[in-house]
Amino acid sequence: MTTKLIRGRLLSFKRAPLSMTDSASYVYEHDGALLVADGKIAAAGDYAKVKDEAAADVEEIDHRPHLIMPGFIDCHMHFPQMQVIASYAGSLLEWLNTYTFHEECRFVETDHAARIATHFYDELLRHGTTTAAAYCSVHKASADAYFAEAMKRGMCMVGGKVMMDRNAPQGLLDTPEMGYDETRQVIADWHGKGRNHVAITPRFAITSTPTQMKAAQTLAEEFPDLFIQTHLSENHEEIRYTCELFPEAIDYTDIYARYGLLGAKTLLGHAIHLSEREADVLSEAGSVAVHCPTSNLFLGSGLFPMKSLMRRDKPVRVAVATDIGGGSSYSMLRTLDEAYKIQQLLGERLNPFESFYLMTRGNAEALSMENDIGTLDVGSTADLVVLDAAPTPAMKLRMETIQSLPEELFLLQTMGDDRAVVETYVAGEAMKSVLA
Ligand code: GUN
Ligand code: ZN
Numbered sequence: 309m310t311t312k313l314i315r316g317r318l319l320s321f322k323r324a325p326l327s328m329t330d331s332a333s334y335v336y337e338h339d340g341a342l343l344v345a346d347g348k349i350a351a352a353g354d355y356a357k358v359k360d361e362a363a364a365d366v367e368e369i370d371h372r373p374h375l376i377m378p379g380f381i382d383c384h385m386h387f388p389q390m391q392v393i394a395s396y397a398g399s400l401l402e403w404l405n406t407y408t409f410h411e412e413c414r415f416v417e418t419d420h421a422a423r424i425a426t427h428f429y430d431e432l433l434r435h436g437t438t439t440a441a442a443y444c445s446v447h448k449a450s451a452d453a454y455f456a457e458a459m460k461r462g463m464c465m466v467g468g469k470v471m472m473d474r475n476a477p478q479g480l481l482d483t484p485e486m487g488y489d490e491t492r493q494v495i496a497d498w499h500g501k502g503r504n505h506v507a508i509t510p511r512f513a514i515t516s517t518p519t520q521m522k523a524a525q526t527l528a529e530e531f532p533d534l535f536i537q538t539h540l541s542e543n544h545e546e547i548r549y550t551c552e553l554f555p556e557a558i559d560y561t562d563i564y565a566r567y568g569l570l571g572a573k574t575l576l577g578h579a580i581h582l583s584e585r586e587a588d589v590l591s592e593a594g595s596v597a598v599h600c601p602t603s604n605l606f607l608g609s610g611l612f613p614m615k616s617l618m619r620r621d622k623p624v625r626v627a628v629a630t631d632i633g634g635g636s637s638y639s640m641l642r643t644l645d646e647a648y649k650i651q652q653l654l655g656e657r658l659n660p661f662e663s664f665y666l667m668t669r670g671n672a673e674a675l676s677m678e679n680d681i682g683t684l685d686v687g688s689t690a691d692l693v694v695l696d697a698a699p700t701p702a703m704k705l706r707m708e709t710i711q712s713l714p715e716e717l718f719l720l721q722t723m724g725d726d727r728a729v730v731e732t733y734v735a736g737e738a739m740k741s742v743l744a
Contacts, residue, residue: 311345312736313362315355316371316694318342319713320378320684321669325661328714334661335684336713342376344690347462347735352684369738371694374730375716377664378682379438379691380640381671382629384537384577384598387428387454387467388412388421388445389633400543400607403634413479415445421453429457433739435638436693436729439672439681441466441537441575441629443509446480446487451494451506459502462735464681464691466535468509469494473520487516488523495531503689507535507575513550513563525567535573535675538564540597541586542578543609561586570595573676577631578603579624580610582617591622596674600631601646607634614647615656627674628666640667641724648721660717690736695720699727 318340325333341358343351343366351358359366386392392411397403415421432440444450444467451469458465471487472480482490491508499506508531510516510524528536541547541560550560557563561582564570572594579597582590590597599612617624629635630643637643644663651658672682680689697716698704703723710716720728732740 310736311343311350311362312367312369313341313343313359314369314371314376314692314733315339315341316374316376318352318376318684319664320352321665324665324670325659328659328661330661333665339372340376342684342690342692344736347690347737349684349686349688349690352686371730375695375697376684377693377695378668378672378684378688379693379732379734380436380667381675381682382432382437382440382640383575383596383627383671383674384600384629385440385442385632386634387442388415388424388450390424390427390431392633393636395633397607400546400609400634401549403607408633409476409480412445413477415450416447416479418449418453421447421450422457425453425457428454429461429463430743431638432463433461433732433734434729434743435640435726436695436732437638437640438691438693438732438734439464439466439675439677441507441535441675443470443511443537444468446470446472446482448490448494451498455498455501455504458504461739462502462737464503464505464677464689466505466507466537466675468507468535468537471508471510471520471524472515474517475515484517484520484523487520488527491527495534499534505535507537509537510569512539512546513554513560514546518554521563521567524569528568528571533573535575536569536571537575538569538577540564540576540579541581542604543607544581547581559583559586561589565589565593575627575674577629578609578612580604580612587617587620587624588622590624591620594625596625596627598627598629598674599647600629600635601650602636602643603631603634605646605650606636611650611654613654615651615654615658625674626666627671637725639725641721641728644721660714660721663721664717690733692731692733693729694731694733695724695728696730697724697728699724703728
């Protein structure tokens with residue numbers, strides 16, 4: 309059995325923080341350590357106590373004075389959009405039609421998909437992200453590259469071959485039958501292999517015919533434990549066009565409801581412009597609205613009312629994500645900084661404990677994976693991020709005046725990026741330091 313002792317300041321959440329002073333919602337250990345055995349956390353807590361449980365000759369890695377947290381989780385990204393980031397467009401549909409669909413056509417090439425997959429995982433790990441839920445392209449080759457690379461790195465990843473059979477270039481279309489057959493093949497080839505989870509992935513209602521939506525429904529019935537991921541109510545023009553395409557539906561959410569696609573494992577990207585009725589439907593289904601702040605600002609899509617959705621009588625489950633490549637940063641720190649600013653504009657507060665909860669345990673709960681990832685609890689896989697709040701001269705100077713943990717977290721969120729990530733561990737293995 310390989311064991312190691314990882315020492316530093318530990319921070320992990322037990323539940324969502326109710327306020328800035330809700331110290332019962334987290335565990336903080338100033339001189340803490342994790343004992344990692346065969347990729348799992350075997351003991352966690354005060355360094356001296358944990359060291360007592362370890363063999364005398366255990367390998368020790370000392371990250372003091374840095375913070376050790378569960379690795380970040382990103383609940384919505386697009387693997388084939390690494391070379392789309394920073395494309396100049398007025399709005400979502402212009403951005404999709406002008407740049408994004410064309411770029412995704414390239415993923416029919418196995419070599420291209422494999423090359424980008426290498427960069428994709430390098431970038432996740434460089435930014436401290438150890439789990440993500442991503443869309444591949446329509447091509448099965450893209451899902452093969454995505455899951456093969458996840459297995460090489462031992463990472464827990466959710467992904468799916470996109471289903472789309474209309475309103476896009478020919479090179480990016482399947483058919484209802486192909487979408488169904490190839491999704492089944494991706495499930496057979498990859499689901500449950502390593503730490504891979506396949507998601508049924510109809511891109512959004514604009515790019516799937518009713519017949520393909522029906523095929524997605526059949527898949528959801530045949531594989532009820534699988535994630536389903538799609539987009540919902542991102543932009544007013546998109547909503548109008550979508551509702552024209554499905555005139556029998558009451559609203560955008562009702563389209564997915566009619567095809568049986570709303571459940572507790574459904575991840576709905578954006579979901580910005582929901583009516584009260586739609587929020588009620590999502591709440592009752594237990595589906596997750598995934599907030600993508602850098603993307604929503606970059607594409608001018610709107611201000612996601614995160615806090616008000618969370619505190620409704622019928623609360624909506626919420627997750628946070630980068631939405632690469634509509635999003636403009638791979639960093640969950642940058643992402644929560646933008647989420648904070650959006651709440652400011654809406655007259656709400658997002659405190660730093662809530663932000664760091666959302667990036668870790670909150671997103672793990674959104675994926676129903678909190679027993680394996682998102683915390684430093686004994687028994688979890690040792691997917692970790694090590695953070696330095698003073699990696700740049702400006703942050704170092706600011707740290708001189710910082711006196712508390714929430715202040716330090718807020719600095720990390722406000723000024724931090726990949727430079728703040730000292731190390732990223734996947735199942736107890738240091739990954740960042742070995743990247744090119
Ligand atoms: N809606 C449908 N496809 C996409 C996509 O690739 N990115 C974003 N942001 N929204 C979408
Ligand atoms: Zn998206």
